[in-house]
Amino acid sequence: MSPQPISNKVRFLQQIRTALGQPAGRGRNFLDLFSDSRTGSSLLLNRIDDRSATDVSTLTPPPSRGMSEGGTGSKQSPVDRNPLLDRLIDESIPLNLKVIPVPTVADAAQSIVDLTLDRTPEWSDAKSLVAWRHPLIDSLNLPDRLKSCGIPVYVPDFESVDFKQFRLLAQTALIGVTSADYCIAESASLILKNRSGQPGMVSLLPSIHVAVITEDQLLDSLAKCYALIKQGVDAETEGMIGCMTLISGPSKTADIEAVMVHGAHGPREMIIFVIAEQKGFSNTFPLS
Amino acid sequence: MQSYIDEAEKAISNPVLQTALANLQERLGKGAAAAYRNLPEGPGLRLKAHDIRMQAINSLDVLLETLAERVEKNGGEVIFADDAAAAVSACREIARKHGVRAVVKGKSMVSDEIGLNDALSADGIEVTETDLGEYIIQLAAEHPSHIIAPAIHKTRDEIGTLFTEKLGISYTNDPPTLTREARKSLREKFLAADMGITGCNLACSETGHIALLSNEGNIRMSTTLPRVHVAIMGMERVAATLSDHDILLRLLARGAAGQKMAGYVSHISGPRQPGHADGPDHYYLIILDNGRSRILADERFREILCCIRCGGCLNVCPVYAKIGGHAYGATYCGPVGAVVTPLLSGVGRFSHLCQGETLCGACKDACPVNIDIPRMLLELRSMLADGDASWQVRRNSLLEKAGWMIWSWMMQDRRRYEIGVKLMKRIFP
Numbered sequence: 001m002s003p004q005p006i007s008n009k010v011r012f013l014q015q016i017r018t019a020l021g022q023p024a025g026r027g028r029n030f031l032d033l034f035s036d037s038r039t040g041s042s043l044l045l046n047r048i049d050d051r052s053a054t055d056v057s058t059l060t061p062p063p064s065r066g067m068s069e070g071g072t073g074s075k076q077s078p079v080d081r082n083p084l085l086d087r088l089i090d091e092s093i094p095l096n097l098k099v100i101p102v103p104t105v106a107d108a109a110q111s112i113v114d115l116t117l118d119r120t121p122e123w124s125d126a127k128s129l130v131a132w133r134h135p136l137i138d139s140l141n142l143p144d145r146l147k148s149c150g151i152p153v154y155v156p157d158f159e160s161v162d163f164k165q166f167r168l169l170a171q172t173a174l175i176g177v178t179s180a181d182y183c184i185a186e187s188a189s190l191i192l193k194n195r196s197g198q199p200g201m202v203s204l205l206p207s208i209h210v211a212v213i214t215e216d217q218l219l220d221s222l223a224k225c226y227a228l229i230k231q232g233v234d235a236e237t238e239g240m241i242g243c244m245t246l247i248s249g250p251s252k253t254a255d256i257e258a259v260m261v262h263g264a265h266g267p268r269e270m271i272i273f274v275i276a277e278q279k280g281f282s283n284t285f286p287l288s
Numbered sequence: 289m290q291s292y293i294d295e296a297e298k299a300i301s302n303p304v305l306q307t308a309l310a311n312l313q314e315r316l317g318k319g320a321a322a323a324y325r326n327l328p329e330g331p332g333l334r335l336k337a338h339d340i341r342m343q344a345i346n347s348l349d350v351l352l353e354t355l356a357e358r359v360e361k362n363g364g365e366v367i368f369a370d371d372a373a374a375a376v377s378a379c380r381e382i383a384r385k386h387g388v389r390a391v392v393k394g395k396s397m398v399s400d401e402i403g404l405n406d407a408l409s410a411d412g413i414e415v416t417e418t419d420l421g422e423y424i425i426q427l428a429a430e431h432p433s434h435i436i437a438p439a440i441h442k443t444r445d446e447i448g449t450l451f452t453e454k455l456g457i458s459y460t461n462d463p464p465t466l467t468r469e470a471r472k473s474l475r476e477k478f479l480a481a482d483m484g485i486t487g488c489n490l491a492c493s494e495t496g497h498i499a500l501l502s503n504e505g506n507i508r509m510s511t512t513l514p515r516v517h518v519a520i521m522g523m524e525r526v527a528a529t530l531s532d533h534d535i536l537l538r539l540l541a542r543g544a545a546g547q548k549m550a551g552y553v554s555h556i557s558g559p560r561q562p563g564h565a566d567g568p569d570h571y572y573l574i575i576l577d578n579g580r581s582r583i584l585a586d587e588r589f590r591e592i593l594c595c596i597r598c599g600g601c602l603n604v605c606p607v608y609a610k611i612g613g614h615a616y617g618a619t620y621c622g623p624v625g626a627v628v629t630p631l632l633s634g635v636g637r638f639s640h641l642c643q644g645e646t647l648c649g650a651c652k653d654a655c656p657v658n659i660d661i662p663r664m665l666l667e668l669r670s671m672l673a674d675g676d677a678s679w680q681v682r683r684n685s686l687l688e689k690a691g692w693m694i695w696s697w698m699m700q701d702r703r704r705y706e707i708g709v710k711l712m713k714r715i716f717p
Contacts (some may be wrong), residue, residue, distance in 0.1 A: 009356065012368035012577065013640070015632035016349040016523070019585035030354040030493060033347050034528040046689045091548070123475075163565040167513075169477060186328070187538075187549035199565035200512050204505060218667070221328070222538060226530040230495075239362055239532075239557050240495040243567055246553035251505040253422035255437065257444045258311055264420055265471060265478070266505025 042061055084185045084218040085276055086150035091188035094261055098271040099188070103216075108212050108273040109140040113211065115271070116151060118177060122207040122268075124172035129153040129206075131177035133197030142177065153177075156197055162212040163173055167201060173228070176206035176267070180218050183272065187248055190272065193234075203247060209267040217250040222246075292640045295615035304443050309609050317603035319546025320654055326548075327538070337539050338658040340532045341594035351493040351526045352575060358496020362558030365572040367553055370627035371578050377625065379404060379485070379518055380411055386516050386570065388413060392474075394500065394507040395419035396487030396577060397435060398520050401619045401632070404485070418478045419468055419508035423462035428453045433613030433621065435599030436544050441612055445716060472708035474506070483512030484568070486564045489540060490596060491573075492533045498573065499537060499556040508552050515566040519556070523575050524584075524593040530662070536596060543600035543656035566590040575640055579632040586678070588667045590670035592627050594657050599624075601651035601661060607644055617642060627664045635671060642668035 014024060015197045022028070085101060092099040121127050129146065131137050133155050144151040154169045170176065178198065181192040190211055194200045203209045219225050228242060252264030262268050289291040299305055326330040328378055343353055356366040369375035372497045383391070391413055393399065405415045405426075417426040420438035425432055427450055432438030439447070457469050485508055487499040500507045511517050527533045541547045583589050602608045602622035610616030613621035618629040618638065626641040642665045675683035683689060698708045 009353075009366070009368050012370065012575075013349045014354070015370075015577070015581045016584065017328050020346060020349065022349065028347065028350050031467055033343075033350060035492070043351065056494050075623045095551075151658075152661075168563055171475075184549075189549050189553075192517055194561075194567060196561075196563035197565075201566045204508050204512060221534075223531060223534045226534050230530055238561065241492075241497040241555045241557045243557065243564075244497075244555040244560070245508065246549060246555075247293065247548045248547075249553055250467075250551075251503070252551055253420045253467060253504045255419070255424065255439055256442075256447055256463040256466055258315060259435075260465040263463045263471060264467060264504035264506070265418070265474060 016250065025240045040215045051204060078234045082215055082218070082276060084220060085215060085274060087185040087220070088183065088188055088218060088272075088274070091185065092249070092272070095188055096252070096270075097249035098269075099274060100271060100272045101276045103275070105212075105275060107145040108220050108275060109142060111273060112140065112142060112150075112175070112177065112210055112212075113145050115208070116146060117149065119174060119208060119269075121172075121174045121213055124174075127131075127151045128172065128179060129163055129167065130166070130170045130173040131201055131204050132179060132199075133157060135178045136179045136214065137177055140177070142210065146264055156199055156202075163199075166199070169204075170173070170199075170201045173206040175208045175210055176202040176204070177212065178203050180211055180213050180217065181244075182217050182225050183213055183274075184219050184222055184225055186221050186244075189222070189246040189248040192245050192247060193238070195238070199207055200245060202252050203245070204266050206265070208269045209247070209250070210271050210273070212273045212275065218274070262273070289640045291617055292339060292423060292615055292644065296611035296644075298609055299441075299612040299615060305441050305612055306610070308440050308443075309612060312434070312437060313603050313609050314439075316545060316600075317654065319662045320475060320543050320603065320656075323542035323546040323548070324539075324656075326543070333535060334539065334656055334658045336594040337535055338594065339655060340535060341526070341596075341657045342591070344525075344532070345590060345593045347528070348523065348526070351528055352523060353498055353525055354493040355491055356573075356575070357569075358493070359558065361571050362496055363561075364558040364573055367572060367574045369574050369576045369694060372576075374577050374640070375520060375574050375578070376404055376407045377401045378572075380407060380476050380561050381521075382518055382570075382572055383408065383411065383413055383483060384517065386482065388516060389482045390414045390416070390477070390484045391485055392418050392477050392481040392506075392510045392514065393422070394484070394486035394502065394510045395422050395436075395438070397432075397619055398487050398522050399485060400432065400519070402576070402578065404520075416481070417697070418474050418477065418502060418510060419502070420467065420506075421481070423470060423474065424450065424494065427451075431550055431614065434602055435597055435620070435622070435624075437599075441614070445636050461684070467480065476512050477533035478506075478509040480642060481510070482519065483516040484514040485520070486510055488519050488525055488573075490533060490536055491526040492528075492530060494524055494529045495557065497555045499533070500554045501537075501541065501544075501552070502554075503547075505550035505552055508554055510698060511554055511556055511568065512566050516570045516572070517556070518572045518574065519561075520574045520576060522579050523577055525596065536619055539656035540596050540598050543596075543654070557638045558568075583631050588630055589627070589664055591643075591659055592624070592631070592661075592664055594659050595624055595628070595655075596657060597624070598656055599657060600654045604650040605645070606650065607646055611644075624659075624663045625666075627661055627668065635668065635679045636677070639668075639684070642672070 034204045182191040250270040251264045253264035348415045367378045381577045408605040424439040433441045559571040608622040620628045630638040647662045
């Protein structure tokens with residue numbers, strides 16, 4: 001690091017120590033003051049192992065309804081459905097976020113095609129998509145599915161794509177398709193990390209953000225998400241956090257006389273497809 | 289003092305503002321209370337959060353040192369700024385070094401505190417506020433009147449007229465249409481900007497990241513697209529661990545807007561990594577003191593550094609509900625402003641703020657970290673009554689003090705009290 005031209009770290013910190021009545025010099029250290037035993041995050045981790053099933057008991061019930069009626073129109077008994085998924089759907093409704101469970105990857109892909117054909121582009125005359133380079137998203141096979149309609153799908157490959165060029169594609173795209181690391185049911189928040197082939201702008205610049213995740217990526221709380229991240233394999237390679245974003249619904253503002261408007265700067269519409277291998281889904285997905 | 293009264297009178301006689309403020313309190317004030325009740329851990333989490341914040345403040349030297357080490361390890365640069373001037377000149381220096389011509393800003397109270405926009409504009413840099421409320425305020429050349437709803441004092445008609453003048457659109461007062469126009473115009477700014485400037489809602493020592501909350505997505509734009517990202521944080525805005533961060537973040541979203549989580553929470557640990565398609569090439573974190581270490585040194589007021597600036601106390605305060613934010617005459621308004629502003633900018637100069645509040649305690653109940661604001665308002669009043677050399681406060685009035693001393697002496701003894709009563713009866717039969 002370059003030497004500090006303006007202020008001086010040592011003097012700055014010393015001023016704080018003086019204010020706190022601490023002796024000069026570096027006395028206390030972080031690990032002594034804030035060890036894991038204080039925070040109990042290791043305890044928490046032990047309980048996460050089977051996260052899609054066992055931790056349901058700790059969920060607080062949704063404010064009003066028991067079973068969800070949101071989005072899917074499916075009428076199943078509670079035992080057939082993942083309570084985390086129900087919770088996610090319940091929480092997504094007031095956020096104007098659509099959560100749509102689908103039985104297979106192919107169903108998610110077909111829904112995205114339908115969505116693409118239905119919506120009007122905002123930043124360009126022609127429709128186009130940008131998508132992550134990601135195993136689940138690759139398996140949607142969107143470029144082939146949309147080829148017959150003449151709608152291109154652009155994917156950022158580190159090897160071949162010029163990043164500046166990709167940004168131009170992202171800023172005119174109708175839909176950005178991503179996956180996510182996790183999805184927190186309690187607040188309907190997707191957890192996305194910027195990685196190679198998975199830039200943040202795909203979930204930011206297009207008019208519509210579509211995310212595809214699998215049921216086992218659902219977590220009940222942010223605390224568990226943080227605990228997993230802290231202990232995760234990525235912590236070594238990309239730093240504990242890297243550049244990570246929680247996204248809970250489409251972009252919104254209420255800055256003009258408190259009137260809620262969607263699509264302030266980011267996507268005006270957001271849909272999460274959850275691939276949940278369960279019986280009884282209808283094959284039509286209401287998108288509007 | 290006079291401007292406090294004048295601005296308050298102006299606000300009270302403005303029926304549109306009165307309705308807006310009442311709606312704000314109805315919506316956000318009640319929303320936060322409901323959101324606390326719906327916490328999985330129950331509303332008692334606020335008390336735990338208070339302990340977490342106090343512990344962080346009491347270990348601030350360690351937390352900041354660790355934070356700085358982590359940020360540097362992740363490839364960012366950390367600048368410690370003693371005062372507003374140091375922070376401003378650091379920003380100007382960074383802008384000069386990277387040949388910056390256009391800046392997009394996420395909403396940041398601390399940048400208003402240090403007067404950053406004017407300084408950058410004076411260097412010929414185009415500075416654009418990108419939060420819709422802040423953008424409106426900037427176009428109108430005004431100051432924010434609420435911590436999270438800066439344009440609460442503007443009507444849709446005023447905004448329509450403003451946009452017609454400044455953006456050259458045909459007049460409308462339809463909020464969705466106005467928002468769409470701002471979306472278009474600001475998108476060009478985001479795509480053209482060289483540098484993004486943001487505040488910092490909460491940093492985390494353990495990981496070295498800062499978290500930035502928004503609902504609009506403007507902060508994601510400002511931190512994803514430009515080449516340079518400068519984040520400015522008040523030095524108190526740091527949590528020790530990720531589990532503390534979890535609790536505070538959830539409380540912040542609830543206190544600010546009654547949300548379980550803000551629409552977007554960006555966690556930023558450093559510049560763009562190799563192979564990544566977006567994110568800034570350069571990342572700077574400016575840690576600002578600007579009077580905070582002086583507050584830290586005074587145990588009476590240290591607690592106010594727990595504040596995470598959600599603005600929740602504004603949404604329940606009966607005084608703010610009537611006089612609005614501009615009467616406070618400073619960056620930080622409402623109950624928190626009545627404590628912070630005098631301590632940062634002069635207890636004597638802003639003496640009227642603590643005297644104007646009611647001590648009803650609503651702010652404490654609404655605070656996501658349970659800060660005892662009424663206690664500190666009383667401490668400030670007592671400072672004004674008795675004087676305080678360490679804060680350069682002179683006693684308000686010796687005569688008043690003497691009067692109260694005589695009263696107190698009379699009340700402490702039955703005989704003296706009765707003589708006093710008789711005397712009074714003689715004087716006022």
